[in-house]
Amino acid sequence: MELILLExxxxxxxxxxxxxxxxxYARNYLLPQKRALRxxxxxxxxxxxxxxxxxxxxxxxRGEAELVAKKLDGQKVVIIRSAGExxxxxxxxxxxxxxxxxxASGFSIERSQVTIQRPxxxxxxxPIRIRLHPEVFATxxxxxxRTKDEAERQNVLGRAIIGxxxxxxxxxxxxxxxxxxLFEEGPPALAESExxxxxxxxxxxxxxxxxxxxxxxxx
Numbered sequence: 001m002e003l004i005l006l007e008x009x010x011x012x013x014x015x016x017x018x019x020x021x022x023x024x025y026a027r028n029y030l031l032p033q034k035r036a037l038r039x040x041x042x043x044x045x046x047x048x049x050x051x052x053x054x055x056x057x058x059x060x061x062r063g064e065a066e067l068v069a070k071k072l073d074g075q076k077v078v079i080i081r082s083a084g085e086x087x088x089x090x091x092x093x094x095x096x097x098x099x100x101x102x103x104a105s106g107f108s109i110e111r112s113q114v115t116i117q118r119p120x121x122x123x124x125x126x127p128i129r130i131r132l133h134p135e136v137f138a139t140x141x142x143x144x145x146r147t148k149d150e151a152e153r154q155n156v157l158g159r160a161i162i163g164x165x166x167x168x169x170x171x172x173x174x175x176x177x178x179x180x181x182l183f184e185e186g187p188p189a190l191a192e193s194e195x196x197x198x199x200x201x202x203x204x205x206x207x208x209x210x211x212x213x214x215x216x217x218x219x
Contacts, residue, residue: 001026002039004047007058008134009035015058016051018044033112058134065133072109072130073138077101078151081144083123087162092119093144098128102140120144124160 001023005013009030013019018039021030030036037043047054079101082090095114102109115129115137123144130138145151145161154161 003030003036004039004044005036006047006054007035010134015054016047062133062135065136069132069136069138072107072132072140074140075102075105075107076125076141076143076155077105078143078145078148080147080151081123083146085162087123087160089121089123089144092121093142094119098142101142102130122160123154123162125154125158 002020005017008014079093096111098114099109099111113131115131120126126142128140128142143151145154
């Protein structure tokens, strides 16, 4: 099916391009979202007459999207889900869940702006691309965990916490950090009585040992 694009479509074309796509892609995605028109003679003439206005509106929307992208890019969003010991979720995290979690964190994101190939089915930190405009994208990280406490620990480790091995590794890392702090502080201070003692105050036993012992004959 031939369409004329009303905006830039990634990996497809620019505004005003006439492209050929599969009928299902056109009917289910491009046409309902008003991102394209059927490439009839009448529609092409209408587009050419409105092109200047469309391009001006597009530039304005792109500028607004760039401002949002600066605030959104790099943000982390926590999503709480039940999961097994191996980190497999009981269910999954889809585009709607991500949009809702972002909204709860104060960011206005629509489901259609979340670009994921397939739902997330594992604990951990997952980068997600957000389409704010046909030419502007931001990347957020969703932190999928079983509890808020676990999410905080995953954020520190930079990966999912799975099973007892991770708990042991985290405890070992904490112990190592404590030892490092002790070494940085230096050896423990001497007790005050020891620190104030003059070198000559200690009993000198060497001279006593060197003196000859009195024998019965000498007496």
